[in-house]
Amino acid sequence: MSTPVLLLNCGSSSIKYKVIDADSEAVIASGIIQRIGEESGTLDHKLESETVHVDRGFPNHARALTYLVRVFNAHGPDLDTIRAVGHRTVHGGEAFRSTVVIDDAVLEKLKELSPLAPLHNPPGIAGIEAAREALPDVPHVAIFDTAFFATLPPEAYTYAVPVDLAKAHGIRKYGFHGTSHSFVSRKAAEFLGRDYGNLKQIVCHLGNGASISAIDNGVAVETSMGLTPLAGLVMGTRSGDVDPGLHAFLGRELGMDLGEVDNLLNKKSGMLGLAGVTDFRDLNELIEEGDEAAALALDVYCHRLISFIGAYIAVLGGVDVISFTAGVGENDSLVRSKVVGRLAGVGAILDEQANQARARDARVISTPESPITVLVVPTNEELAMARETKAAIS
Template sequence: MSTPILLLNAGSSSIKYQVIDADDESVLASGLVQRIGDESGTIDHTVGGETFHQERGFPNHGRALKVMVQLFEEHGPQLADVVAVGHRTVHGGAAFRETTLVTDAMLDALRELSPLAPLHNPPAIAGIDAARAALPDVPHVAIFDTAFFSTLPAEAYTYALARDVAAEHGIRRYGFHGTSHSYVSKKVAEVLGRPYEELNQIVCHLGNGASISAIRGGVAVDTSMGLTPLEGLVMGTRSGDVDPGLHAFLARQVGMSIDDIDTLLNKKSGMLGLCGVTDFRDINDLIAEGNADAKLAFDVYVHRLLHYIGAYLAVLGSLDAITFTAGVGENNPALRKAIIDRLAGFGFSLDDEANAVRSKEPRVVSTPDSKVTILVVPTNEELAMARETKAAVGA
């Protein structure tokens, strides 16, 4: 029995894809299209341990999907065997609280949400349109980053704004990276051999984009990202939390436009703005060389994360596990140690030897006497998407 599912993650200038057998959860193929809209784009298609590379122009997502289909035809696996297509979709707003079958009406509703995620939803919609044209005979499903956080209580998702303005424009906390937070928190219960519904967890998704969640008994009750993926933790190029008055200050005193401010906070801030680089390997090297900017950037990053961990300890009331995931969370033992050492007074105890181990497997890195279990769990959003897609289409 085989249930191959094609998974697409369309960005503004890229498409990542995988084919996963949803029965045995093996990866049958994967690929990446880069520089869509450029004359010098690339596509890499990997199957059976071999990668097929092409360089060509991709004027739009439709052309990129056609080339992807050609590579499947030439090198396999055959897309004719695919039973469904799952699309990562960043912002579902309040309208989409679960994985949803794609229809024309659904896409119209999704387009209306684009102002809430102008950098993310339009390319996702373009990818869905192109994929439906390329693969018209199979069901397509949208998996929303915001869905996992649709359980947030009103006290957590409500901003203290004029109620009529917030209601008219859908202004509230939505949260993002939900597919990752859901997958990782469930994997933690599996690793610990405990019922998901009995665990209070904090999950730290630390990559170029970063977010943290509080999960009580399997239900998300708080998260750091808000109306957009800009709020919350310090990220690679995003500022995270700033005084909301900063926008008015920069407009009035500096003469910056709204677009200039948006670009500053989303693309020129975070670790890049603080020390000039975003890769923590480079940051660690700069710190070792005595670079003061890199050291401050690292300290700011840790301080902001500790701020949220402390808040979520209070929100949850008790904590069973804290987990680090995504590129930075999984691969930076120095960062994990810097955070956990600051939490020692609350009974957190890190096993330094276990923390230093490099592995792609989920693992416990706390000492046996730690009051809170500390884990590193590699995220697998594509597998989570495959599971969601399979359930949605009844495959």
């Protein structure tokens, strides 16, 4: 049996996609359309036996997806075989606590939720509308970044702001990267041969965007991102947690408006603001050259992460497994060494040789006698989306 599903991840100026057989879980095709809305864009379409590259302008998401249909028709796979389309949807608010099949009512509700994620939901909605028009005869499914964290207890998701204001405008912690945190935590339990419902886990999703979660016996109880993906850890261009008074300070002292402050904290801060780079390979080169700003940036990054891990161990009342995932988490042994090296006092003992080894599969990087097991677990959000999509149409 075969259940090919098309998975779309629409950003403000890009569309990433994969076709996965949700039964065999094999990747049939993948690709990315970049620089949507600019005069010159690109499309890269990869099949097992062929790679197609196109240089052309894509004025909007609808035109980009229309052209993608042409590429599928010319090079494969056959769109007539697609059983469903799964859409990565960043913010489901309180309305969507699990994956849903998209209809007009769902789409309208997503538009209502756009103020909660103004940078992410609008392009996602544009992608959904364009894909439903291009592929009208198959179900379309929304997979929410926030859904995994719908289990957060009230004491974790409630902000100390006026209750009426919070209720009226949906102001609370939602959490993001939920698809990755769910996939990695389940994969960790499977890899260790342990019962998912009987493990205390911390998952560190460290990519250009970064977040951390506490999972108690299969239930998410805390996470670092909040109302928006800006909160929590230091990220590639995002500041993570800062004093909320910074907004007023920048407005009062520098005359910056809210849009300028938002842009500063989302796009010009984090590792970019501290060291001038976002790629940790570049950061490590700068550190090796003696760049003090780069060294401090790494220390700040690791200090913030260690602080969250310590807090989450307290929230969980202990931890069995700590997993590192995503681009930095999977590939930067220095970050893992600096972080786990500081956790020896709570029971995480690093095997430095295992930490330095490179592998594509899940692996243990703690010593056999370490009370806390430390893992590197490659994430696979598209596979998780394929599974969610299959379950929704079943």
